[in-house]
Amino acid sequence: MKQSWWASLAPLGLLAACTWLGVVQGCGPGPGYGTRSRPRKLTPMRYKQFFPNFSENTLGASGRAEGKISRNSERFNQLVCNYNPDIIFKDEENTSADRVMTKRCKDCLNRLAIAVMNQWPGVHLRVTEAWDEDGHHPPGSLHYEGRAVDITTDDRETKKYGILAQLAVEAGFDWVHYESRYHIHCSVKADKSEAVERGGCFPGWARVTVAGGKQKTLSSLAPGDRVLALSGTGQVIYSQVLLFLHRDQEKQSLFLSLETAGGHRLVLTTHHLMFLDPDCGHREHQAQFASRAKVGDCVLISTAGGQTEKSRIVSISLTESMGVFAPLTEAGTLFVDGVLVSSYALLEDHNLAHWAFGPLRLLHSLDQLFWRKTAKEEQSACTKTEKQFGTLTASDKASINKHDNGSEPLAVKDQEQCFLEISDVHWYARLLYKFACIFLDSNVFQH
Template sequence: MFSSRTIRCIQSIAIVLLIFTGYTRPCGPDVRVGRRRNRTKKATPFVYKQHVPSVSEFAYGASEPADGAIHRDDPRFQDLVENHNTDIIFRDEERDGSDRIMTQRCKEKLNTLAKLVQLQWPGNPPEVPPVKVKVKEAWDDDFMHGENSLHYEGRAVDVATNDRDRSKLGMLAGLAVQAGFDWVEYESHGHIHCSVKSDSSAAVRTGGCFTGKSSVQIENGESIPMSDLRIGDRVLGMRSDGVLEYSEVINFMDRDDFGYGLFYTLSTASGKEITLTAKHLLYVVNQNSSFDVNRIEAVFADSVTAGQYLLLRDKDSIITTVITKIAVQTRKGIYAPLTKHGTIVVDDIIASCYAYIDNIDIAHAVYAPMRVYHDISQVFAMFSSQNVESRNSTNVPNGMHWYAKILYKIGTKILSPDTLFVH
C-alpha cells in the first residue's frame, strides 16, 4: 500500500497534469480563434470618455506611475520587443516600425485582444474576413503625447478596428479590459487608449514577493534579511497541521535585487508587521481566538482589512494578532523563496510562499514538480558524493525562475484575470 505522503504526491501531480493539459479551461475564457466558448465575464461596451478602472492611469491600482521616457539610445530600449502578429494591423505612419515596439506585457495583452476581436467579429470567410485590431500608436519618441505618457515607455497603445467602424469602439474597449490591459479609456472618437504596468513590477511578474529587508529565521536560530537567504537554507515555516518547523528553501521563483514593486505593509497590535506584494497569500483569522489551524484561511495581501487577525510566531507557538494599519508603497528588491512546506515565517508573521491562485491546496500542487525535482537531485547528489554547498557559497539565483515563467504563461492563456486574482 502507498503511504499517505505518496498518495498526496500522486494527487498533486494529477492536479498539475490537469492544469497543464487544459482541462481547467472551462474555468476561464478560451481565446483561441475558432469555436467560441462561454466566458466567466462578458465584455461590457464603454461609453465615450469612460475608463476602467475608475482611477488615474498612473495610480497603483491601474498602470502605475511613469518610469521615464525611453529613447532609442537608452539601455532600457533593449528590453522592448517588436510585435509581428499577423492578426494585427500596424499603421506605422512614422515608417520606422515604432508602432510595433512595446513592452513584453503590452505585447501579450495586445495579442490576446487581437484574438478576442476576431471572436467578437468573425466575419464570414473567405468573402468577409474577420475584423482585426489596428494599432495607431505604440512606443513613441516624438513627444506628441502628454508629458508623462506611457507611450514613451512602450506601455501604451491606441487601437481601433481595421474596418474603421466607430460603432465598434465601445465594445473594443470592453474587450481590451477582458484581454487584461491594466487601464483602458474610450479616449477619442477614433481610438481606444490602453496601457499596462511596467514589466519590472513585482505584481506583474509573480504576484507574490517579499522585500530584501524582510527577516527570516534559519535553523541555527539566526535571523537574516531575505536578501541573504540561499537555496538549501532551512527557514522557519509552518506545517499543514499548524506546527512550526524548519523547511528547506528549494529555489527562488523570482529574485531581483534591483527590481521595484508595490508592497503592502500590514501592521499589528503586537508591534510586528509584514511587507509583501498585492497577490501574495498569507493566513488570516476573522475574529480573535486561540490559534486553531482549522479556522485560518489564505487570502491575498491586498484583500486583507484592518480588524482581521494574522498568525504570529510567539517563541515556539502560534498566536493571533489584530491588523491595525495597512500602508502601500513602492520598494526596491523582489524575493520569492519556495520552501518544501510552502510556508515561511517572515518578520514573525506566518505567510505562504504562493501567489496568484487563492487556493493553497492547488497552489501547493502546482509546485509539486519543483519539490519532486529537488528531492531527486538531492538523491543524485548523495550518490555522486557531491558536497552540499555551504550557506556562504555564491548559490544566489537571479531573475524569474523558468518554471514560474511557464506557469505565468499558461495561467494567462487558460485562466481569466478573474480566476487568477479572486477578490
C-alpha cells in the first residue's frame, strides 16, 4: 500500500506549526471551553499526608529501591551534582553529598526552586538531605541512590511547609510526604525505570459508545468509527476516530483505576489527560494528568439523554492490564466507559495539544476528500488479502514461503503494511513530541 500523499508533506507543516506552539492557552471542555485558564489554587498538604496515595516503593509512586550507590561503584557515575545558586544545601557532612542526585531528581528540584521563589519572593529552597553515603537511613531508602531529598524553605517557617509539599508535587516529584514538622520528603523514579516511559493510553477492554448507541471495545475500534465525545462548545456529539496515537495489543502496562459514585470505572495510564473538578461545584472541568486525580474530585459522565453530569471519584487504585490504546478523535475528546477524557497525554494542556494536532486533522480531511475512493480500494484490498491468507493451510503457507527464491510472500507483506500505521506510537505523535521538547517549557510535561 502506497503511503498517503500528505505523509511526506506533513513534517513540513508540522515544523511551521510548532514554531507557534506556546501562543495558545485554554481550559477544558464545559462552560467557557476555549477561554484562558485561571491559575489553580494550591491546597496545602496536611501533616503526615503523602501523594500519590501509594507506598513510596510501589510502581504508582517512586518504585522499588535498586541498591545502595557508593562513590566507588559504577552507578555513581550516573549521578550528577546540583550547583543551582537558588538552592541552599545544608551539607553538614562537608562532602557536598547533599548536591549529589539523579538527573531526574535534579530536574524536579530545580523546578521546585523556581516555584518557591515565585510563591514567596526572597525565599529560597533548602535541601537538608539528599544522597546518603554514611548509612543514616533505613535499608532500602532511596536516599542511598540519590533519588530522594528532604527539603525546607531557607527561612524555616514551618507554616509554609504544607504549600511547599504541594509545590513539590507540582514540580514533578513522583512521591511527596509531609514526613516531619521540620521537613518535606520527596523522591523520584529511577532515571531508567520503565515507569517513566512516555505515552498515555487505555486498556483494550475499555469501552466507548459508537454511533447508534452500541458499545465497542477499544481493541475492536477502527479509524472511521464515530464515538461519543464532547465538542468544544460543551455539546455531546459523535466524533470520528481519525487514527490511533498509540496501539499495542501485547504491551503490559500499569494503569490507574478510578471508580465514581455513579458506578463508572475509568482505567487509564497516569499521564493521560482527563477532566477534573476538585470542588465538584460550578467550575469548568480542567484537563489534568490522571495522576493528579484525588478521591472527592468530580468527573463528567454521559447520561442516557445525551447530556453530562458530574460524578464524584470514590476510590483510586492501581491495576495491570494487557494492551494499550489511544484513539484520536476529531473533537479531541471521548467518553471511555462513560467518563469524559482527552485524546491526549504527556502535555498538561488539552487545548494546546488539540491545536498542535490541527495539521494532522486537516491533512486527514484533505486525504478523505480527494482520495476517499483510493482509500476504500486499499482498505478493501487489505481485507481481501487478510481473508485470503487466513484461509491458507499450513502446506499452502509453506509453499508460498518458498516462492520467489525464498522471499517473503506478497500476502504477508501486504498484510503487515495494512496494519503498520495502527501499531505502536503514531509517527506524528513522536515527531510532535520532539518539536515540543524544543519549543515548550518542560514544566508542562509529565515527569
